[in-house]
Amino acid sequence: MESAFERDIVQFLHPGSEYPLHGTEGTMSWNYGPHHRKFMQATGDYVENGKRINGVTLMFWGEWEPQSHYNLIKSSSGESHYVHKPLLDLNESIRDNKGRIRQNTDPFVFEDAFYYRICQQIRRTGPTQLSFLDIGSIVLFGSHVNGRFVLDTVFVVDDSREYPDVVDPKELNGFVPSQYSEIVGIGLRNEVGDNNGCGRCNANTTNHPVHFRCYRGATFENRVNGMYSFVPCRLSDNAQWFERPVLTPKDVDFISEKQSQGFKLKRGVSLEESFAVWESVREACHKQGFLDGVRFYYDEVKTNVEL
Numbered sequence: 001m002e003s004a005f006e007r008d009i010v011q012f013l014h015p016g017s018e019y020p021l022h023g024t025e026g027t028m029s030w031n032y033g034p035h036h037r038k039f040m041q042a043t044g045d046y047v048e049n050g051k052r053i054n055g056v057t058l059m060f061w062g063e064w065e066p067q068s069h070y071n072l073i074k075s076s077s078g079e080s081h082y083v084h085k086p087l088l089d090l091n092e093s094i095r096d097n098k099g100r101i102r103q104n105t106d107p108f109v110f111e112d113a114f115y116y117r118i119c120q121q122i123r124r125t126g127p128t129q130l131s132f133l134d135i136g137s138i139v140l141f142g143s144h145v146n147g148r149f150v151l152d153t154v155f156v157v158d159d160s161r162e163y164p165d166v167v168d169p170k171e172l173n174g175f176v177p178s179q180y181s182e183i184v185g186i187g188l189r190n191e192v193g194d195n196n197g198c199g200r201c202n203a204n205t206t207n208h209p210v211h212f213r214c215y216r217g218a219t220f221e222n223r224v225n226g227m228y229s230f231v232p233c234r235l236s237d238n239a240q241w242f243e244r245p246v247l248t249p250k251d252v253d254f255i256s257e258k259q260s261q262g263f264k265l266k267r268g269v270s271l272e273e274s275f276a277v278w279e280s281v282r283e284a285c286h287k288q289g290f291l292d293g294v295r296f297y298y299d300e301v302k303t304n305v306e307l
Contacts, residue, residue, distance in 0.1 A: 005132045005133070005134040006129070006132065006133075006134055006137075006267055006268050007133075007134040007135070007136045007137050007268065007269050007270070007271070007274060008129065008133055008134075008137045008138075008265050008266060008267055008268070008269065009137070009138050009140070009252070009254070009265070009266040009269055009273075009274065009277050010130065010133070010137065010138065010139040010140060010263055010264070010265055010266075011140050011142070011149065011252075011254070011255055011256060011259070011263060011264040011265075012119075012120070012130075012139050012140060012141045012142065012263045013142065013143060013144055013149075013259060013260060013261050013262060013263065014035060014063075014119065014141065014142075014143060015034065015035045015036055015037070015143065016037055016142075016143025016144060016145045016150065017036050017037065017145075018036060018037060018038070018039065018081065018082065019031075019036045019038065019082070021070060021082050023072070024071065024072045025069070025070060025071045025072065026069070026070055027067060027068070027069050027070070027087070028067060028068050028069075028070055028084070029067060029092065030065060030066050030067055030089075030092045030102040030103070031065045031102070031103045032095075032096040032098070032100040032101070032102055032103060033100065033103070035063065035065075035103065037061055037062065037063065037143065037152065038061070038062065038063070038064050038068060038084040038086075039059070039060075039061055039081060039082065039083050039084065039241060040059065040060055040061070040062060040064060040068070040083065040084045040085070040086060040296075041057060041058070041059050041083050041084070041085055041236055041239070042057070042058060042060075042085060042086055042296045042297055042298065042299065043055060043056070043057055043058070043296070043297045043299070044056065044057075044058040044060075044233065044293050044294075044295055044296040044297060045293070045294050045295040046058060046233060046291045046292055046293045046294060047220055047228075047230070047291070047292040047294055048291055048292075052220055052294065056235065057235070057236040058233040058234065058235065058236060058291075058293055058296065059083065059233060059234050059235075059236045059239070059242070060152075060231050060232065060233035060234070060293055060296070061152040061231075061232075061244045062107075062109060062152050062153060062231060062296075063105050063106065063107065063108075063152075064084065064086045064105055064110075064298075065102065065103040065104060065105045065183075066086065066087065066088045066089070066092075066102075066105070066183060066298070067086075067087040067088065067089055067092070068084035068085055068086050068087055069084070069085045069087060070082045070083065070084045070085075071083055071085075073239055073240065073241055074240060074241065075240060075241040075242065076240055076241075076242070079241075081241040083239070083241065085299055086110070086296075086298040086299060087298060087299055088179070088183070088298045090179070090182050090183075101185065102185070103185075104118065104183075104184040104185040105183055105184055106118055106119045106184060107139075107141055107153050107155055107217075108180065108183065108184060109153060109229075109231055109293075109295070109296055110295075110296050110297060110298055111177040111180060111295075112177060112219070112295075113158070113216050113217050113218075113219050113229070114153070114155055114216070114217035114229040115176060115180060115184075115214060115215065115216055115217065116139065116155055116214070116215045116217070117184060117186075117212060117213070117214040117215070118184075118212050120262065120263055121212050121213065122212065127211065128263075129265055129267070130213075130263065131162075131211065131212065131213045132213070133157050133160070133213075133215065134157065135157055135158060135159070135224055136156070136157065136224050136225060136227070136271050136274050137156075137157040137274070138154065138155065138156055138157075138227070138274055138277060138278055138281075139153075139154075139155040139157070140153075140154060140155075140247065140252070140255075140281065141153040141154075141155060142244070142247065143244075144257075144259065144260040144261070145244070147257060148246050148248075148257060149246065149247050149248070149255055149256065149257055150243065150244035150245065150246055150247075151232060151244055151245050151246075151247050151281070151285070152231065152232070152244055153229070153230075153231050154229060154230050154231070154232075154278070154281055154282075155215070155217050155229050156217055156218040156223075156224055156227045156228060156229045156278065157215050157216075157217065157218070157224070158215075158216050158217055158218040158219070158222065158224050159175075159215070159216045160213050160214060160215045160216065161175045161213065161214050162211050162212070162213050163211065163212055163213070163214060164211050164212075169186060172186065172214055175214065175216070176214065176216075217229035219294065220294045225271045225274070225275050226275060227274070227275055227278045228292075228294065229294070230282075230292035230293055230294055231292075231293040231294075231296070232244070232245045232285045232288075232290035232291070232292070232293070233290060233291050233292075233293035234289065234290060234291060235291070245284065245285045245288045245290050246284075246288070247281065247284060251280050251281060251283075251284040252277055252280060252281060254266045
């Protein structure tokens with residue numbers, strides 16, 4: 001594979017199903033098994049008509065592997081689904097009774113910027129192109145659901161740091177927020193070869209030197225060629241469950257509606273091409289009734305004393 005940096009557009013497919021839960025409400029512990037998506041409700045900031053609106057309650061889809069309080073709600077068609085309110089308790093055990101490590105959240109959209117650090121960057125054959133994304137690259141995080149590609153996060157690369165696969169990657173000190181490292185699993189284990197339910201994220205690469213790259217997303221205040229990272233979201237006025245926005249080849253010509261896992265690349269695009277894709281994705285989301293969520297907050301933090 002080529003190791004040179006390139007500006008790419010990436011269709012990134014991760015597991016799209018919701019967690020199987022029971023009852024009308026409860027608190028979900030940190031996930032130790034396979035990844036799923038959560039339909040969430042949280043305080044956040046969004047952009048509308050070129051202005052940032054702060055501190056409102058938003059509903060959105062994404063990944064949050066720490067704890068959450070969930071409630072049963074209805075969709076517009078009357079079907080029952082769960083909405084999660086993200087919580088954080090770092091005192092929860094690092095391993096469950098089966099010896100599995102608590103899962104990482106990737107991409108991470110709950111701090112000053114969005115971060116993406118590991119998933120699908122390494123395979124048995126070595127690093128993938130996802131370890132070499134240049135500034136202005138776009139990662140369209142989504143899932144294959146009912147024969148369609150549904151979107152949960154638009155990640156525009158602004159900056160990055162390479163880090164070796166060690167327990168304490170000092171290269172990320174000061175680059176990531178203070179609690180990020182523990183939420184996403186840095187400092188807890190050697191990622192490679194540890195079966196945490198995401199085999200394509202952490203393949204065994206014994207014949208290749210392993211380096212990951214942590215990416216920071218462009219923000220509304222610090223854009224890349226006018227682009228910023230965002231999560232399609234809605235105001236929580238009626239507190240109803242909704243499906244994720246759908247992207248088709250009419251919106252982005254290289255989008256696959258058949259691919260169900262892995263990722264697909266459009267290589268070596270210009271900043272102008274990257275911006276055109278970003279604009280097209282935003283327009284498609286807006287037509288489906290979504291806003292640009294640019295920051296989200298978890299509701300509770302308990303300080304971890306000692307791991």
